[in-house]
Amino acid sequence: MNPPDYFQVRFTYRQERKRIWAVLTEYLADLFIPPTSVVLDAGAGYCDFINQLKARERHALDTSPIIQKYAAPSVVTHVGSCVKMADLTDNYFDIVFSSNLLEHLSRVESIETLNEIYRILKDRGQLILIQPNFRICYKTYFDDYTHIQIFTDRSLSSLIESIGFHLKYCAPKFLPLSFDSKFPKSSWLLKLYLFLPFKPFAGQMLLVAKKKL
Numbered sequence: 001m002n003p004p005d006y007f008q009v010r011f012t013y014r015q016e017r018k019r020i021w022a023v024l025t026e027y028l029a030d031l032f033i034p035p036t037s038v039v040l041d042a043g044a045g046y047c048d049f050i051n052q053l054k055a056r057e058r059h060a061l062d063t064s065p066i067i068q069k070y071a072a073p074s075v076v077t078h079v080g081s082c083v084k085m086a087d088l089t090d091n092y093f094d095i096v097f098s099s100n101l102l103e104h105l106s107r108v109e110s111i112e113t114l115n116e117i118y119r120i121l122k123d124r125g126q127l128i129l130i131q132p133n134f135r136i137c138y139k140t141y142f143d144d145y146t147h148i149q150i151f152t153d154r155s156l157s158s159l160i161e162s163i164g165f166h167l168k169y170c171a172p173k174f175l176p177l178s179f180d181s182k183f184p185k186s187s188w189l190l191k192l193y194l195f196l197p198f199k200p201f202a203g204q205m206l207l208v209a210k211k212k213l
Contacts, residue, residue, distance in 0.1 A: 021048035023190045024175075028097075029053060032128055032208055037094035042082050042117065043101035047071045050097075059093075061085065082113045088120045096121055099130040100204075102156075103147045110149070114163045121211045127165060129207045130174065131156060137177045137203030144178075153205045165209035177203030 033039065033055065041050035044060035044067050051072040060067045061078040071077045078087060082101065096117045102110045117127055134141050134150035141147060151159075153172040161167055193199070 017046070018048050018052070019187055020190060022052050023187050023194070025049050025052045027191075027194050028128065032126060033095050033097075038092065039095040039097060040088070040093045040120070042096055042098040042113075043104075044071070047075060049099065050075055055095075059088075061088075082116065083109050084112070085116045085120060088116075090119055091122050091125075093120050093125055094122055095126050095128060097128045100132065102129070102151060103132055103149060105148060107149055110159070111163070114160060114165075118163055118165065118211060123211060123213050125211045126168070127160065127207075127209045127211070129156070129160075129205075129209075131205055131207070132177055132203055133172055133205040136173060136205075140177060140203070153207070156205070156207060160207065160209050164212055166212050167207065167209050169206070169208040171206040173199040173202035174206035175199075175204040176201045 029035075033053065035054045035056070037055045038057040038059075039050065039053060039055045040059040040061060041047065042061050044050055044062045045064075047060050047067055047070045050058050050060050051070075057076070058072075058074065059076045059078060060071050061080065061082060063079070063081055065079050067077045067079065078085070080087065082098075083105070102113065105113060114127075121127065131151055132141060132147075133153050135152040135154070138150075141150065153170055157167050157170055
């Protein structure tokens with residue numbers, strides 16, 4: 001898991017990140033997340049996604065208590081590990097979303113996390129993952145010292161299917177690798193970028209999978 005200083009060293013708070021996530025959240029919601037959904041953001045961090053999502057019920061999970069400071073008043077916070085989500089009920093969530101989480105876990109922890117997500121999702125519930133794609137961004141992947149393991153769009157697709165999910169959608173190139181990279185910083189540029197048929201500077205992938213009956 002991330003060392004205690006991660007939020008100070010690699011993932012400091014930035015107000016402008018909220019603008020970027022407003023666009024991303026709207027894009028993902030339009031495609032995959034009905035407003036009647038019960039949603040969990042696993043590894044929520046500063047809660048930039050879950051705070052701006054329109055949903056019937058919103059939850060944020062992170063090992064850091066920082067989520068209690070940044071979560072919106074109507075977001076239910078859970079301080080704890082994604083590996084063991086004992087306080088979360090079976091078959092409860094319509095959507096589990098996670099961005100840049102699994103690469104910080106060991107292989108065993110990743111499998112346990114995906115099994116826990118499968119457990120708490122309703123039948124036909126969806127898992128939405130944004131992850132660095134090592135196949136594309138291998139030169140800078142380990143510039144983040146907290147990256148423990150690698151995933152490509154192919155390996156992650158196989159892993160989530162091995163858990164019992166049905167892969168619905170996979171975009172090997174979705175976003176640039178990090179906020180510090182050549183990331184479109186304005187809202188209108190990001191909106192344009194998301195709908196481009198090609199993705200310059202992309203290093204992250206988007207996968208959407210459904211829990212099988």
